[in-house]
Amino acid sequence: MNNKPKIGVYVCHCGVNISKMVDVDAVTEFASHLPNVKVVRNYSYMCSDPGQLLMREDIKNEGLNRVVVASCSPRMHEMTFRKTLAAAGLNPYFLEMANIREQCSWVHEDREDATGKAKKIVSSAVAKVRLLEALYESEVNVEPATLIIGAGIAGIQAALDIANAGFKVYLVEKSPSVGGKMSQLDKTFPTLDCSACILTPKMVDVAAHPNIELMTYSKVEEITGYVGNFQVKVRKKARYVDMDKCTSCGVCAEECRLAGRIPSEFNENMGKRSAIYLPFPQAVPAKYTIDPERCLFLTRGKCGKSPKCVDACLAGAVNFEQQDEIAEFKVGTVIVATGYDVFDAAKKPEYGYAEYENVITGLELERLVSASGPTGGDILIGKGENAFVPKEIAFIKCVGSRDKSVGNEYCSRVCCMYTAKLAHLVGEKIPDANVRVYYMDVRAFGKGFEEFYDRVRREGVRYIRGNPSEIFKRGDKLVVKVEDTLTATPLEDEVDLVVLAVGLEPRKDVREVIDLLRLSQSSDKFFLEAHPKLAPVDTATDGVFLAGCAQGPKDIPDTVAQAKGAASSALVLLSSGKVKIGAQISFVNEATCRGCGYCVDICPYGAIELVEINRMGNILSVARVNDALCKGCGACAAGCLSGSVQQRSFMDRQILPQIAVLGVMR
Amino acid sequence: MVDLEKMRTIAKETVSRDDVRYLIGWRQGTYGFRVSPHFMKGPEEAEKLIFSPLCSNNLATYLTLTEKLPVPRGEQPDSRKIAVMVKGCDSRAVVQQLIEKGIERERVFVIGCPCEGVLDLKKVEEKFPGILSPVEVEWSGDKIIFTLPDGVKEVPKGEVLAKKCLSCRYPNPVMSDITLWDEVKSLGDGNYEDVKEMEEKNPQEKWSFWKDKFSSCIRCYSCRNVCPMCYCEDCVLDRLNPQWINRSANISENSAFQLARAFHLAGRCIECGECERVCPVDIPLMALNRKLAKEVREQYEFEPGLDPESKPFQSSYRPNDKEDFIL
Numbered sequence: 001m002n003n004k005p006k007i008g009v010y011v012c013h014c015g016v017n018i019s020k021m022v023d024v025d026a027v028t029e030f031a032s033h034l035p036n037v038k039v040v041r042n043y044s045y046m047c048s049d050p051g052q053l054l055m056r057e058d059i060k061n062e063g064l065n066r067v068v069v070a071s072c073s074p075r076m077h078e079m080t081f082r083k084t085l086a087a088a089g090l091n092p093y094f095l096e097m098a099n100i101r102e103q104c105s106w107v108h109e110d111r112e113d114a115t116g117k118a119k120k121i122v123s124s125a126v127a128k129v130r131l132l133e134a135l136y137e138s139e140v141n142v143e144p145a146t147l148i149i150g151a152g153i154a155g156i157q158a159a160l161d162i163a164n165a166g167f168k169v170y171l172v173e174k175s176p177s178v179g180g181k182m183s184q185l186d187k188t189f190p191t192l193d194c195s196a197c198i199l200t201p202k203m204v205d206v207a208a209h210p211n212i213e214l215m216t217y218s219k220v221e222e223i224t225g226y227v228g229n230f231q232v233k234v235r236k237k238a239r240y241v242d243m244d245k246c247t248s249c250g251v252c253a254e255e256c257r258l259a260g261r262i263p264s265e266f267n268e269n270m271g272k273r274s275a276i277y278l279p280f281p282q283a284v285p286a287k288y289t290i291d292p293e294r295c296l297f298l299t300r301g302k303c304g305k306s307p308k309c310v311d312a313c314l315a316g317a318v319n320f321e322q323q324d325e326i327a328e329f330k331v332g333t334v335i336v337a338t339g340y341d342v343f344d345a346a347k348k349p350e351y352g353y354a355e356y357e358n359v360i361t362g363l364e365l366e367r368l369v370s371a372s373g374p375t376g377g378d379i380l381i382g383k384g385e386n387a388f389v390p391k392e393i394a395f396i397k398c399v400g401s402r403d404k405s406v407g408n409e410y411c412s413r414v415c416c417m418y419t420a421k422l423a424h425l426v427g428e429k430i431p432d433a434n435v436r437v438y439y440m441d442v443r444a445f446g447k448g449f450e451e452f453y454d455r456v457r458r459e460g461v462r463y464i465r466g467n468p469s470e471i472f473k474r475g476d477k478l479v480v481k482v483e484d485t486l487t488a489t490p491l492e493d494e495v496d497l498v499v500l501a502v503g504l505e506p507r508k509d510v511r512e513v514i515d516l517l518r519l520s521q522s523s524d525k526f527f528l529e530a531h532p533k534l535a536p537v538d539t540a541t542d543g544v545f546l547a548g549c550a551q552g553p554k555d556i557p558d559t560v561a562q563a564k565g566a567a568s569s570a571l572v573l574l575s576s577g578k579v580k581i582g583a584q585i586s587f588v589n590e591a592t593c594r595g596c597g598y599c600v601d602i603c604p605y606g607a608i609e610l611v612e613i614n615r616m617g618n619i620l621s622v623a624r625v626n627d628a629l630c631k632g633c634g635a636c637a638a639g640c641l642s643g644s645v646q647q648r649s650f651m652d653r654q655i656l657p658q659i660a661v662l663g664v665m666r
Numbered sequence: 667m668v669d670l671e672k673m674r675t676i677a678k679e680t681v682s683r684d685d686v687r688y689l690i691g692w693r694q695g696t697y698g699f700r701v702s703p704h705f706m707k708g709p710e711e712a713e714k715l716i717f718s719p720l721c722s723n724n725l726a727t728y729l730t731l732t733e734k735l736p737v738p739r740g741e742q743p744d745s746r747k748i749a750v751m752v753k754g755c756d757s758r759a760v761v762q763q764l765i766e767k768g769i770e771r772e773r774v775f776v777i778g779c780p781c782e783g784v785l786d787l788k789k790v791e792e793k794f795p796g797i798l799s800p801v802e803v804e805w806s807g808d809k810i811i812f813t814l815p816d817g818v819k820e821v822p823k824g825e826v827l828a829k830k831c832l833s834c835r836y837p838n839p840v841m842s843d844i845t846l847w848d849e850v851k852s853l854g855d856g857n858y859e860d861v862k863e864m865e866e867k868n869p870q871e872k873w874s875f876w877k878d879k880f881s882s883c884i885r886c887y888s889c890r891n892v893c894p895m896c897y898c899e900d901c902v903l904d905r906l907n908p909q910w911i912n913r914s915a916n917i918s919e920n921s922a923f924q925l926a927r928a929f930h931l932a933g934r935c936i937e938c939g940e941c942e943r944v945c946p947v948d949i950p951l952m953a954l955n956r957k958l959a960k961e962v963r964e965q966y967e968f969e970p971g972l973d974p975e976s977k978p979f980q981s982s983y984r985p986n987d988k989e990d991f992i993l
Contacts, residue, residue, distance in 0.1 A: 521985075591900070592898070592899065592900040594768070594897070594898050594899065595767055596766040596767050596768065596978070597766070597767050597978075597981075598766070598978055598980055598981045599981075600981075601977055601978065601981030601982065602980070602981045610767075615734070616734075616736035616737060617736055617737020617738070617739075617741065617743055618734040618736075618737060618743050619743065620734075621767065639980055639981060641898065641902070641930050642898040642900065642901075642902055643902035643905070652908045652910075653907055653908040656908040656909075656910065657908075
């Protein structure tokens, strides 16, 4: 079909954006002499309705079968004009954009030269458009289910939203309980709601929801496939406790020979737990788990005459024979809500975190003020008889944030407010405490934040601008060495307790998630969103979305908002049931492919694989593109040494004449 | 020390194995200093094999050229190994072919021949012109011993060794299934003095140099055909649609061909120097290849053909890759 190209060239003035620097009439006149050009017109706004109407009428009346629009960047209006072509009954991919705005009129100052360049760009587009082929988009079905990795508040919220919309959710959590970091918090800023009180109902909901399959103490091992059709493999680690039998009575933990001897992760290693344990009282599921790295029976094969937990459990739930299980299922979309780690304060040795027991992190203080914490809510520093209630307390902000020396240039967004909150809580618990906060800046940007900061200051918390240089011991006091930069006064502040407002970092195991889904990281090493403004929950991989701190530091309201955004993005795919696959994708000429696999490694989307083919009895390996995964970036085509990978609409034989025409004209 | 007896014994054993199809080694050529590849199919041919300073040929080239003939219905394709004798540089070609899946590890048996440097025949034939009968040549410390029709001649290595050998860092095979004799010391430190010399020229000087060289190219494609890394069955530079390079041998098309080939070899060339050796019009092709090798090594700390498990250069990306040289 379309043996003889009949090309229409449409030159846009773009108001004066183009016509000011480019002689549009001269370009029009020039284009009319180019080979195969039947119609040339110029118009003030080609993208407007009358502009598009011109095109549609010409396609119908003049029998045009190829269109060049000389206007702006294809990123701006390629879709607009494709629709125009389609509306006129032409294949939308018979369009070539000649960018004479961003790449010409906007960047030049000489009208004559710019006009000359515009002519070249148009002739080059005309040379290519003749060779374009009709392309067709295809559709694939979307499996009506979502995988959510991480069951902190982000994962929980996204799971509930999707499940409430009537779709299946597989919620996978690495640790024995859902809840994430939010479950460790005491109160939340700026409203001072009890964190557990607002979180636990949601935790219970995800466990009970008929559409949610909750997999705690589990790890996603493999994700293959593409948008709409991901194959997931999850390892459910052995808990050595029968979930159906355990009544969470807790006798096992009391009886455990290691009771009170293992640092509790939930309490930031300040409290103790047993080898068989419930991470925290409100854990969901409320089922005990045996720590395989600590349990005497599992590490040494022997625990006295017989394991005490086994003897103690009336329900007979302890089962050392339990094995890991592998669950495999299909989902249409994936939400990554893997959260964050707090900055390791030992990386700032000048603050003495690893050295002094009365230098603690914000999260540790959070556990100390919490009623479910190791001290039952009393701020007690030190162990046993030496424990004391601190009176002089200093907070240091931006520890591990806004600090190039530790590689974290970014602001962690929560430390200013959690410091204010903790300062307030300290005042509640120790009314005669003197609290001061050393800060670089106070960023109270959210709803109610500035008001809360103001309230805390009125309560008597002193804010001193200065970044402490050193913390050392003098007698039984800690000395914070700092310069008050507002008054230019060097200070040596003697205190009982230093609280480091540690920032948020990407999880240490972030690599595992990257390898699962081929995600990209931004320069701060958090996951990279598809567009910082217009696609903040999307990733470069279709059907994979981000929620919560995995994408960057954020507070609970922002995390919940983003989780709802990710859920709604996933629901768009799930509820439409179909997903369109791009047409300008790559393909492999298997006859010339030498199977080197360069394209496989180059492809950022994992869209190419090597497959074995039988050619006249010989087994050869060649590359093959998965149409659903290919995004048409063209990296494979550029990397292929034998020219066997080509990208539709950008094939060598289409591009070469486009370049060649520039060489012969003056 | 080269031990020809051992070499022949092992060749016999190897070629007699059920899982070996044939062995590629070197044999005396038909005249003068020439050496040919020998495709040995049975143990009786072992006596033909030689290893001497004349064995420049990189036999790894032949591994990827094995023709895949149609397999008659009901039969299995021949999956036996091909045994190949390699010097240090040749072994890097084998490794690079493995990296880019040009060959499979289980289909090749590598016999390593540590090498004290091969001769530049152009230098040798200038020194001993007009010799047609086959000649024996041996290494002896820092000298090469020529047994010529008119007697034995000793020549210092530096006068007759190929340029690539004088700066060679890999005289011993980097990978082999069996190594025939003790490892030898490398002759060079792998510096890029020659490249730096070229870099110091100004663009006009460079262009007049290459214009002169490229205009003499007759596009015989010897450089491509001998290259162990050029083994696409259908070379992109031969195609007619699209025709990147037309067939006529002129300065424009010749330059395009040579530059395209050099870029296809960036991060892949293992510097065996075969292209330059076989060029009938003496184009210093290694000057191009070594310039790119230098850039790849300095900018990305990457050297091809060393680790069969490594990722190919073109497809390995590190977020901290340098990009300050991009214009």
